[in-house]
Amino acid sequence: MAGIIAIYIYGRENSRLFHAVNPEELGNVCDIEMFVFCSLDIVDEKVVKSNEMYLGQLFTDQRYKSFGFVTNTGVKIVLVVDFLNSTLKDQDVRSIFKRFHVFYCKTISNPFYTIGSPLHSRWLDDGCKEIFAKSE
Amino acid sequence: MSKNAKQNLADSKKMSAELFCLTYGSLVTELLRDYEDPKEVTMQLDKMGFNMGTRLADDFLAKNSNVPRCTDCRQIAEVLCKNAIPCYLGTTANSSNWVGGDREFTIVIENNPLNELVQVPPNLLAAGLSYSQVIAGAIRGALEAVHFKVYATAMENGANTEIRIRFDSVLKDNLPAGEDD
Amino acid sequence: MSIEGEKIRMEAKEKWGEIAEACVDSSEVEQYTGLIHKAFAHANSETQLETIGFRVGQVLVEKVSKDSPKLVTELEIVKFICKEFWSAVFGKQVDNLRTNHQGVYVVQDNKFTTLRCFPEGTQYVKSSGRFLALPCGILRGALDSLNIPAIVTATVESIPAVKFQLQIAAKA
Numbered sequence: 001m002a003g004i005i006a007i008y009i010y011g012r013e014n015s016r017l018f019h020a021v022n023p024e025e026l027g028n029v030c031d032i033e034m035f036v037f038c039s040l041d042i043v044d045e046k047v048v049k050s051n052e053m054y055l056g057q058l059f060t061d062q063r064y065k066s067f068g069f070v071t072n073t074g075v076k077i078v079l080v081v082d083f084l085n086s087t088l089k090d091q092d093v094r095s096i097f098k099r100f101h102v103f104y105c106k107t108i109s110n111p112f113y114t115i116g117s118p119l120h121s122r123w124l125d126d127g128c129k130e131i132f133a134k135s136e
Numbered sequence: 137m138s139k140n141a142k143q144n145l146a147d148s149k150k151m152s153a154e155l156f157c158l159t160y161g162s163l164v165t166e167l168l169r170d171y172e173d174p175k176e177v178t179m180q181l182d183k184m185g186f187n188m189g190t191r192l193a194d195d196f197l198a199k200n201s202n203v204p205r206c207t208d209c210r211q212i213a214e215v216l217c218k219n220a221i222p223c224y225l226g227t228t229a230n231s232s233n234w235v236g237g238d239r240e241f242t243i244v245i246e247n248n249p250l251n252e253l254v255q256v257p258p259n260l261l262a263a264g265l266s267y268s269q270v271i272a273g274a275i276r277g278a279l280e281a282v283h284f285k286v287y288a289t290a291m292e293n294g295a296n297t298e299i300r301i302r303f304d305s306v307l308k309d310n311l312p313a314g315e316d317d
Numbered sequence: 318m319s320i321e322g323e324k325i326r327m328e329a330k331e332k333w334g335e336i337a338e339a340c341v342d343s344s345e346v347e348q349y350t351g352l353i354h355k356a357f358a359h360a361n362s363e364t365q366l367e368t369i370g371f372r373v374g375q376v377l378v379e380k381v382s383k384d385s386p387k388l389v390t391e392l393e394i395v396k397f398i399c400k401e402f403w404s405a406v407f408g409k410q411v412d413n414l415r416t417n418h419q420g421v422y423v424v425q426d427n428k429f430t431t432l433r434c435f436p437e438g439t440q441y442v443k444s445s446g447r448f449l450a451l452p453c454g455i456l457r458g459a460l461d462s463l464n465i466p467a468i469v470t471a472t473v474e475s476i477p478a479v480k481f482q483l484q485i486a487a488k489a
Contacts, residue, residue: 050387051389072382072385072387073379073462073464102383109157109253109254110255112257152408155406158373158377162369162373165372166369
């Protein structure tokens with residue numbers, strides 16, 4: 001999938017649980033993180049008005065655009081995409097969120113994982129490899 | 137309507153498996169908090185498994201009355217791999233690594249549901265935690281219920297769970313199984 | 318785990334049992350936090366089972382709620398627990414749900430799965446209690462993950478019917 005910049009997962013109290021940045025964008029990590037923080041604010045606003053987990057597009061600054069997703073347990077996922085990207089459709093974004101929600105479920109099923117602490121699992125790693133692959 | 141019912145049954149069986157595995161995992165971490173020494177926890181899991189195994193033997197024989205009485209390890213391994221493990225863990229197993237004149241062998245379980253989503257921290261592994269020891273204990277308990285005394289240890293080898301079984305003796309005395317420790 | 322400690326714990330637990338029956342308002346529950354701690358925050362098999370259940374509930378609710386619509390109100394969440402979550406985890410939906418609309422819910426399951434193989438009737442009611450510690454923990458964990466901190470207790474009058482009390486903590 002072209003143009004996926006980063007994916008961030010936050011817990012209910014806004015603690016960062018997971019983040020992955022496209023290897024081609026590692027030079028812009030600071031900007032990306034600022035962008036994600038702004039996006040999180042929008043998540044908090046949108047979540048109250050939304051009646052589904054997928055929040056749609058959150059924010060854009062002419063370089064990036066972000067999409068949001070909140071689970072019933074308050075876990076937030078933010079997907080950062082290249083602003084110029086036009087191939088990524090709404091259903092593709094929904095599908096990415098759904099897959100990462102499943103990865104999250106699998107990761108917390110590890111009894112040695114403490115809920116609320118940083119997430120590490122092969123599903124998340126493989127999922128990230130997949131969405132960052134095939135960048136033009 | 138019956139299609140829905142069948143789906144519900146399949147889902148509920150799947151959820152029961154998930155519930156069991158999550159409860160087992162939570163139990164292991166709780167035991168680690170209690171006992172602190174991973175080797176001690178392994179022993180407790182083995183004990184639990186043994187007690188379960190002695191009861192499972194009756195259940196298994198009741199459900200599989202066509203299984204012949206075993207007279208050697210090869211037959212035991214066959215029954216374990218083809219009947220018992222699929223019945224209770226829902227997955228297949230194979231035997232391998234036969235040594236000592238067929239008295240010692242390994243049961244290889246490929247898709248062990250217990251540790252499917254588990255990542256044991258390496259330091260606990262190094263300190264002697266065997267996450268799947270309950271399976272080894274259950275096999276030991278079940279075999280003792282049918283008068284075979286064996287030693288069984290579980291270990292993880294890559295993606296597989298291996299239960300190393302060593303045959304000790306046939307129990308001639310009719311001591312009720314389950315009188316352990 | 319001294320004998321005296323056990324005695325204090327049993328007394329606190331009995332006292333709490335009486336109070337819980339009479340409690341109508343969730344704000345009343347908070348006066349008794351000390352008593353609850355005395356009764357439950359002690360490492361015996363029931364509290365350990367409850368703790369084990371809590372973790373299981375936290376994870377299970379994520380999986381079960383993954384495919385359900387967005388849950389907003391407290392009532393929606395409790396209904397979800399009584400229907401979808403109960404079906405997924407305990408094999409059927411609950412039979413009755415009552416609430417005083419002030420944070421106390423009473424959930425009735427007339428054929429609760431954990432007790433389904435126990436001899437029916439009142440003979441083993443007292444000893445069946447410890448088997449309900451795990452399900453209570455599962456429910457408490459599930460509610461907690463859905464941002465509803467609660468105390469979950471269970472009473473059995475006649476096996477296999479179980480009544481669960483959910484006492485939602487008042488939001489600060």
